[in-house]
Amino acid sequence: MPGRMTQPPMPALPLPLPLSPLAAVLSMLMRSTLRRHPAILGRMGAAAGARFLIDVTNVPVLLLIEPALRRARVLPRSARPAHDAAIRGRLSAFLSMLHGAEDGDALFFSGELTIGGDTAAVLALRNALDDAEIDLTEEIAGLAPAAGPMARRLSGLLERRTGLSLHRVTETEVRE
Amino acid sequence: MMELVCPAGTPAALRAAVEAGAHTVYCGFADETNARNFPGLNFSREEMAAGIDFAHDRGAKVLVAINTFPRAGAQDLWHRAVADAAAAGADAVILADIGLLAHAAERHPGLRLHLSVQAAAANPDAINLYAQAFGVRRVVLPRVLTVEEIAAINRETEVETEVFVFGGLCVMAEGRCSLSSYATGLSPNMNGVCSPASHVAYAETAKGQEARLGGFLIHRTARGAPVPYPTLCKGCFTSGDQTGHIFEDPVSLDATRLIPALRKAGVSALKIEGRQRSRAYVTQVVRAFRAAVEAAERGDPMPEGLLTRLTEGQAATTGAYAKTWR
Incomplete structure (x- = not known):
């Protein structure tokens, strides 16, 4: 796995919610989802230990997820969290891919999603979520x-x- | 009707393919025995057995691709894959290596054998030799033949022919390409992955998005421009004062409009590439091609351009079938 990456600083935007409660809800959602879909972690293999920075460009926060730890963190855009892999795109692209409405490679070909860092970890996450039919x-x-x-x-x-x-x-x- | 052979990288994609109208699905085990050994993809033994049951219950077949070349001293991995595919009820295995074909023919005489595109059998003599020596029943033809050459092959063999009609396009003689190996040290033919993700790195720079394979910059795309797969054969290189795609432009194969000609040329089955793709891709492509083969059967015109968004480089070609190599 490549070394730590840091996110370039982004302008801070007004946040709609306090971050800690939002992170707690998202972590709870993540734990529940992994419990309901236990094959996700198995399919990801070692990549489950990676830290994924999810940069949804049209929301005012960054999301850092750590599947193996069943933990999600919400960070202000001004944060530069250490991470192993990053996926960047609009909310519509993430949700369409998650729900099987759009193909991840097609979103990548068109530039609607970009990735950085550990490419193998990103692929493992994408493929595991696609199989889980969340x-x-x-x-x-x-x-x-x-x-x-x-x-x-x-x-x-x-x-x-x-x-x-x-x-x-x-x-x-x-x-x- | 021509048989539609569709990809599945996961159990969910297998179910999607069957529900979208695939006559046959092909897939592989989660190890280096198949040529799509990507992270998070492929089937455990239990998933394969369940997938085959699912397909059979709905009248579809499942082919198991064991189409890499066994490494010396590690043949057991490939032998076990053949045995497990047979035990799971696979309708055929897709093999490339002559040693593995000999093993399968001897140890699993009831198992139908297909010759993988990885074997690069591109003339009737080679194909007939595989049939005579190992009882191969179908050959997946390399993507370097014209429709006329495919018709010529079919006139001289009883072996069924299967051709690719959609998806990623290898410009090289498959099974013999070492470009990715030079850059990464891992072979698509023996480790099962071209441009392994572990060796691919993307970075946003002031000049655009850069893709590196094994540390080598292979293309740089401007923001908003279509992005190709990170394969050397689709790389954009500078030599002297010229910059361009030396081997192949980043486009995908779409031979929809050639389906009637391929049918006339005696082709038995049409293959869709894309085991590394999502269930959304599988659903859209399988549905479109099922409609196309049904239209070909009725003699109706072929639909065109429905799937451009799903193609690499957002552009399509008929590849070598209507050969216009520069």
Whole structure:
């Protein structure tokens, strides 16, 4: 695995939420997802120990995930966290890839996603998540089953309003 | 109808391929016995058995690619792969090495053998020799032949022919290319991976996005420009005062419009490249090609340009099938 990378400083933007509670929720979501999809870590192999910097360019924070430690950290854009691999792109690209609506290589070919650092770790993460067929709405609903119906309604509403992919697409939904 | 042979790098992609209309799916074990030995890809023994059951329950076949060349002293890994594929109920194994073909023919006489593109068998004499010596039933033809040459092969052999119609395009004689080995020390033919991800590095620079393989800068793309795979054969190099793609432009194969001609040339099966791709790719490409082979069967015109976004360099070529090498 290559040496530590640091992220170039980005202008600090106003944050919508305090970072610590957001990180706690995301870590909880990550632990729950890895529990529901245990094959992810096995498929990633040694790459599960890598630190992935997820740079969603149109949100005001950076995300650092460490799958083997089941930990997610939320950082201000001014942070320069040490990491092993980085993936950069718009939120729509990440969500479309996660939900099987778009192919990761196609997003890479078109420049909508860029990667840096440990390329093998990025591939392992991408392939493991693709195989897991994750549905983010269902993962969130799974955190609090009593609130599941409300989470699904809210997700559907957000999906229609924003055009973002918030649930796993079925074979018939994959675009032509 | 021509058989559509579709890629699956993961169990999810296998299910996607079958549900999108694949007649046959090909996949490999998660080790260096197959030529797509990428991180996070491929099948455990249990996943392979479950995948084959899933496909068979829906009327589809599964071929297991064991198409790298066994290393001296390590043949057991390849022998076990053949035995495990047979035990899991694979409809055929796709092999390239003559020693492994001999082993499979002798130890697993009921197992159908296909000759991998990695064997680079490109004329009837070579293909017929594989049939006579090992009982090979189908050959995957190298991507260096014209449609006329494929028709000529089919006139002189009883072995079924399978040709690539979509996806990444090797310009070299497959199984014999050592470009990646020079740069990384790992062989696509023996370790199962061209341009291993462990040796690929991307960096954003003031001049654009740079891709390095084994430390060598192989291309630099301007922001917003289509990005190719990090393979040496698609690299952009400077020699003297000229800069360009020495071996091959970064484009993908799309032979959709040639399907009727390939059918007329006697081709039995059409192969889609892309075991390293996602289930989204598999669904879109398989669905488009299933519609195309059905249209060819009816004599309808071929649809075109549906899949450009999924292609490397966002551009497609008919490759050697309609040969216009410069």
